[in-house]
Amino acid sequence: MSAKRVDARGLSCPQPVVLTSKAIEAGAESLEVLVDNEVSKENVLRLARRHKMQTSVRAEGPDIVIEIKK
Amino acid sequence: MANPFASRAGIVGVGVAIGITATLLQYFGNPPNMGICVACMERDIAGALGLHRAAVVQYLRPEIIGFVIGAFLAALLAKEYRPRGGSAPLVRFFLGVFAMIGALVFLGCPWRALLRLAGGDWNAVTGLAGLATGIGVGVLFLKSGYSLGRAYSQKPATGYLLPVLMAGLFLLLVFRVSFAEGGPLFFSQKGPGSQFAPIWMSLGAGLIVGAIAQRSRFCTMGAIRDVILLRDFHLMSGVAGLLVAAFAMNLILGQFKPGFAGQPIAHTDHLWNFLGMALAGLAFALAGGCPGRQLFLSGEGDLDAGIFALGMIVGAGVSHNFAMASSPAGAAAFGPAGILVGFIFCLAVGFTMRERA
Numbered sequence: 001m002s003a004k005r006v007d008a009r010g011l012s013c014p015q016p017v018v019l020t021s022k023a024i025e026a027g028a029e030s031l032e033v034l035v036d037n038e039v040s041k042e043n044v045l046r047l048a049r050r051h052k053m054q055t056s057v058r059a060e061g062p063d064i065v066i067e068i069k070k
Numbered sequence: 071m072a073n074p075f076a077s078r079a080g081i082v083g084v085g086v087a088i089g090i091t092a093t094l095l096q097y098f099g100n101p102p103n104m105g106i107c108v109a110c111m112e113r114d115i116a117g118a119l120g121l122h123r124a125a126v127v128q129y130l131r132p133e134i135i136g137f138v139i140g141a142f143l144a145a146l147l148a149k150e151y152r153p154r155g156g157s158a159p160l161v162r163f164f165l166g167v168f169a170m171i172g173a174l175v176f177l178g179c180p181w182r183a184l185l186r187l188a189g190g191d192w193n194a195v196t197g198l199a200g201l202a203t204g205i206g207v208g209v210l211f212l213k214s215g216y217s218l219g220r221a222y223s224q225k226p227a228t229g230y231l232l233p234v235l236m237a238g239l240f241l242l243l244v245f246r247v248s249f250a251e252g253g254p255l256f257f258s259q260k261g262p263g264s265q266f267a268p269i270w271m272s273l274g275a276g277l278i279v280g281a282i283a284q285r286s287r288f289c290t291m292g293a294i295r296d297v298i299l300l301r302d303f304h305l306m307s308g309v310a311g312l313l314v315a316a317f318a319m320n321l322i323l324g325q326f327k328p329g330f331a332g333q334p335i336a337h338t339d340h341l342w343n344f345l346g347m348a349l350a351g352l353a354f355a356l357a358g359g360c361p362g363r364q365l366f367l368s369g370e371g372d373l374d375a376g377i378f379a380l381g382m383i384v385g386a387g388v389s390h391n392f393a394m395a396s397s398p399a400g401a402a403a404f405g406p407a408g409i410l411v412g413f414i415f416c417l418a419v420g421f422t423m424r425e426r427a
Contacts, residue, residue: 010220012157012358012374013292014299018212021300038150039287042076046304062223 004031008040009063016040017047020068024051033066041066073148075285078307084286085311091275092185092312093319095133098271101262102325102334103189105316106133106279107182108361109173109350110335112379113386113395114263115239120254121387124395126261130243132269134365135236136276141284141369142233143277148285153229155373158218161419162357162374166381167388168412169353169361174386174395175346175405176200177336179361180290180354183347184309186336188316190328196340200347205294207348208355211420212299216356218423221374229371232379243269262335284366291351291360335398342401342409349412356419 006023008016017040020033024047033044041057041064048055054069074080092105104110110127117128145151173179176197178186183201186194208216247255258264266272282288286308293305320326330338337343354360357378359367364382367375389395394408 010154010157010222011217012221014212014295014358015217017300037152038073038148042073042287046302047300050300050302 003067004028006031006033008044009034009036011040013039013043017043020044020047024053024068030067030069033068034060034063035066036063044068073285075282076287078304081286081288081304081308082311084282084288085308086315087282088181088279088288089188089312089315090319091279092181093188093316093323093325095267095272095275096325097323098267099265100267100272101265103186103191104178104182104262104335105185107178107185108134108137108365109170109179109382109386110177110182110262112361112383113170113174113390116383116386117263117390118255118257120256121384122390123256124390125256125263126258127263127390128256128258129263129266130239130255131266132240132243132273133276133279135240136273136278137280137283137362137365138236138369139233140277140280141366142229142280144281144284145370150284151229151371153224153226153371153373154221155224155228157221157374158423159374159377161218161423162378163381163384164415165353165357165419166364166378167385168415169350169357169378170382170385171389171394171408171412172346172349172351172353173361174389175401175409176343176350177396179350181312181360181362184290184313185316186333188313188326189320190326191333191336192328192330193333193336193338193340193343196343197347200344201351202294202298203344204348204351204353205291205355206298208352208420209295209299211356211424212295215424216420217425218356221372224371224373228373231373232368232376240273280366280369283362284370287363288366289360289363291354292363294351295355337396337398337400339396339400342396342405345409346396346405349409349416352416352420353412356416
């Protein structure tokens, strides 16, 4: 099953976190969050940690992909 | 690669450092309970440039200059310098204008609200309550899909504009350039604008605070917003660090004077203290950062944050020229009208700028 993808590139704080949070609350078991800066990455990772979900980070061109799994 | 400033200990440490720096700047000459106040200091810069003619609040504050350049250098070193922009710049400009109008009805930005509280000025309590209320309204908009849209990468040189502008202001300050007899530039002979720490100390403090705040993402508006929106206390722990450190330093330096009446550069008009900061809080929340954070973001290349900061400086001119800025005697004649127009603007922005559900 392909993971749900949240494109939060170019969005200012806190929208990447709000979108990720909504996706998690909607019951997504695994999702990929696409961001384009370090601050958004840190914030999304902090959210995932609070939900006790597993994360991994990889680069995709100039962007950052954060994989989040239950 | 981990960023130590982004940890819990990091953000608390940065808050403590800001609290100590601000109270020391007061000790060495900055106005009382105004060691660092982004709104007041931008207002003083507007005055020095002649954008308003309130004679007591005119000085080119090196702290503001340092904030932008310090954040710029820190972002360059950390490879986080990334020019971007295009997320509703004109809307952000006016959010900056109205944020300043609200802040000058209260007489301070969120940083100064904390410093006023730490100095025993209990009027700050109503201001902070208003701030939290305004941010709470902003959170409702965020939850219902409010967005000013995406920013896009810009050419590398665009991000130099604001740091270079700030460097230019610093040169004007050092050489005290006079463009005409009697000014501009204007420098206050009395009042808060005539009270300042030594230039190099102010600049150094600004550079350090700018750098560590850029690394830690310190933001007072974000602190309250994240607690309300996400139950996340990360940024709030930095704010707590600032408050506790400033309080302790004020006790040590003999700067703690509790009470409501007669507080420096403050008034006891509780309703307008509350509503002024409520408007400012809403505008900060809609723009995504407190005035300090907007300066640090503009240093790292966020052109939209730069527009917000320029909006605040212009807003200071508007606020004083049109009799909206409060004085120690209380709210000014047109302060309430400014607040009303500001709320209408911010609510219109909140209701109309949203992504499809």
